[in-house]
Amino acid sequence: DTEVTQTPKHLVMGMTNKKSLKCEQHMGHRAMYWYKQKAKKPPELMFVYSYEKLSINESVPSRFSPECPNSSLLNLHLHALQPEDSALYLCASSQVGRVAEAKNIQYFGAGTRLSVL
């Protein structure tokens, strides 16, 4: 099973709403990632979690708040978003460890299409 499951598939929210995106994997991966992808652009890394600890934050605004409650689950909490935050949000996972770094395939979910009104 190489599946990364993201919910919901689509989300429409107002600028004052609070919502959360969810990502789940059962491959035993200890690294999980959030990416943002605008139309016709490549994915941009937002956050990396390694062993359930935040290891990389690519200077993402605080209105995006990640959370990794356990090794299988990754959340992205959204609050007071702007219309320009509308995008496809992708979650990914991989194994972690310097010895295996070169072999580690990142597996992506299908994404959550977010629209901010």
Next chain:
Amino acid sequence: KQEVTQIPAALSVPEGENLVLNCSFTDSAIYNLQWFRQDPGKGLTSLLLIQSSQREQTSGRLNASLDKSSGRSTLYIAASQPGDSATYLCAVKANSKLTFGKGITLSVRP
């Protein structure tokens, strides 16, 4: 800062043609290079991963090569089919981060 370039941005070919997609990167200090496929509005599907110590990988009709010293990779698709129509992205990994190219949108005409 690593930069990944994929040219051209779009490509249209007739069915059955063999084709090559190119990817170049500026910093050769990478762990691996991955080729992904993305259908419109969908997530990314990993096609092939080449470790920095490897020269090529094959999966079915796909063959990817890596020349780390020159900062280049190619994805070869044999006997293209309409179902191969998608955007193909290459990404290089260094320091726990993947850096993506902008992708090549491939259209295979029946």
